[in-house]
Amino acid sequence: MASISSGSLTRVLYSYPCKAKIPKPLYSLLFKKSPVVGVASMSYDKELAAAKKAASLAARLCQKVQKALLQSDVQSKSDKSPVTVADYGSQAIVSFVLEREFPSDSESFSLVAEEDSGDLRKEDAQETLERITKLVNDTLSSDETYSVSPLSANDVLAAIDSGKSEGGSHGRHWVLDPIDGTKGFVRGDQYAIALALLDEGKVVLGVLACPNLPLSSIGSHDQHSSQYKVGCLFSAKVGAGTDMQSLDGSPPIKVHVSAIEDPEEASFFESFEAAHSMHDLSSSIAKKLGVKAPPVRIDSQAKYGALSRGDGAIYLRFPHKGYREKIWDHAAGYIVVTEAGGVVADAAGNALDFSRGRYLDLDTGIIVTNLKLMPSLLKAVTESLNEKASSSS
Numbered sequence: 463m464a465s466i467s468s469g470s471l472t473r474v475l476y477s478y479p480c481k482a483k484i485p486k487p488l489y490s491l492l493f494k495k496s497p498v499v500g501v502a503s504m505s506y507d508k509e510l511a512a513a514k515k516a517a518s519l520a521a522r523l524c525q526k527v528q529k530a531l532l533q534s535d536v537q538s539k540s541d542k543s544p545v546t547v548a549d550y551g552s553q554a555i556v557s558f559v560l561e562r563e564f565p566s567d568s569e570s571f572s573l574v575a576e577e578d579s580g581d582l583r584k585e586d587a588q589e590t591l592e593r594i595t596k597l598v599n600d601t602l603s604s605d606e607t608y609s610v611s612p613l614s615a616n617d618v619l620a621a622i623d624s625g626k627s628e629g630g631s632h633g634r635h636w637v638l639d640p641i642d643g644t645k646g647f648v649r650g651d652q653y654a655i656a657l658a659l660l661d662e663g664k665v666v667l668g669v670l671a672c673p674n675l676p677l678s679s680i681g682s683h684d685q686h687s688s689q690y691k692v693g694c695l696f697s698a699k700v701g702a703g704t705d706m707q708s709l710d711g712s713p714p715i716k717v718h719v720s721a722i723e724d725p726e727e728a729s730f731f732e733s734f735e736a737a738h739s740m741h742d743l744s745s746s747i748a749k750k751l752g753v754k755a756p757p758v759r760i761d762s763q764a765k766y767g768a769l770s771r772g773d774g775a776i777y778l779r780f781p782h783k784g785y786r787e788k789i790w791d792h793a794a795g796y797i798v799v800t801e802a803g804g805v806v807a808d809a810a811g812n813a814l815d816f817s818r819g820r821y822l823d824l825d826t827g828i829i830v831t832n833l834k835l836m837p838s839l840l841k842a843v844t845e846s847l848n849e850k851a852s853s854s855s
């Protein structure tokens with residue numbers, strides 16, 4: 463989390479609309495000291511290097527599949543959401559690389575990941591499993607640092623199933639979304655490989671590989687244009703800021719969230735999929751706040767990456783009633799944004815709690831912006847939610 467100087471503290475206090483009392487949850491979110499007390503002094507350098515390597519290799523596998531996506535590569539999970547050979551392949555690669563990079567931790571290795579091998583163990587999935595196994599082996603052999611004998615289909619199933627951990631508030635847990643934004647991936651749009659590490663319940667590092675995200679700002683041009691070089695790797699470590707580099711290996715640069723204070727100049731991100739976030743609610747919040755620009759709708763945690771380098775100033779996510787957010791959909795994005803100076807909160811202004819297992823139990827939605835805009839954003843969110851509640855009662 464970005465440290466907050468007394469100067470910025472004063473500015474935030476003054477920026478709170480109407481000098482109203484700052485709500486308690488928001489106060490603690492904006493002003494509390496680093497949330498990783500006790501683990502902040504660890505370096506996590508080796509872990510971050512391993513995470514970047516694992517996510518970059520997984521991105522290579524995903525790029526290959528997205529270029530030649532076959533109808534048979536896309537399956538439906540029991541909740542009807544899509545999953546592809548690349549989701550499984552990416553999870554197998556990341557799991558394999560992490561276990562290999564930390565052989566001495568094999569007893570305590572813990573990975574909380576989205577996919578499991580249940581459907582791949584069914585009889586009619588033989589061909590799909592073979593295709594995934596080939597993809598994983600081809601990707602590993604394309605990396606000169608891994609001279610391993612090819613993995614069998616069973617090795618691949620076991621690597622995928624390493625991701626069954628429940629996480630929690632004790633010890634270390636890797637958190638993986640092997641493809642976040644599978645719907646975007648299938649459409650040929652944005653997606654991300656999102657990997658984070660929890661230590662004693664706090665996110666201490668995160669990596670976002672975004673193979674289709676332009677290296678230059680998407681605030682200023684059409685994100686679908688083929689004119690711009692794409693492929694970004696964001697990485698963040700607690701207390702060390704956020705870096706961005708190209709996926710093909712340029713040196714990293716430090717990135718920072720937008721410094722915009724006037725909502726009229728701000729633009730906001732939201733899900734491309736209306737089923738994932740209530741677009742009408744975001745537009746009512748944006749209108750209240752005075753945001754002029756239309757929403758930028760993109761898939762996946764690429765939104766957190768783009769926000770961390772200031773492409774836009776606000777991210778609004780309001781799932782429909784009953785949906786429970788998962789930790790792998792936010793852990794990496796959360797630290798990428800907070801280390802770049804941003805604030806991530808639920809709709810009541812509470813900090814997100816990644817220590818409760820696979821789910822993030824939170825109040826109503828997720829809002830992300832910079833320190834200056836957060837108080838007025840939270841006020842607009844509260845008003846819009848109250849209006850929505852009274853109009854539906």
Ligand SMILES: Nc1ncnc2c1ncn2[C@@H]1O[C@H](COP(=O)(O)O)[C@@H](OP(=O)(O)O)[C@H]1O
Nearest residue numbers: 641642643644645733737738761762781785791
């Ligand atoms: N009804 C729903 N409401 C909110 N989020 C949902 C949802 N159904 C799926 N999702 C989540 O939204 C994620 C994609 O986020 P975004 O909308 O920002 O692109 C999905 O990740 P996966 O694609 O990894 O399954 C999934 O976890």
Ligand SMILES: [Mg+2]
Nearest residue numbers: 543544576644
């Ligand atoms: Mg999914």
Ligand SMILES: [Mg+2]
Nearest residue numbers: 639642643791
């Ligand atoms: Mg996801």
Ligand SMILES: [Mg+2]
Nearest residue numbers: 576639641642
């Ligand atoms: Mg996913």
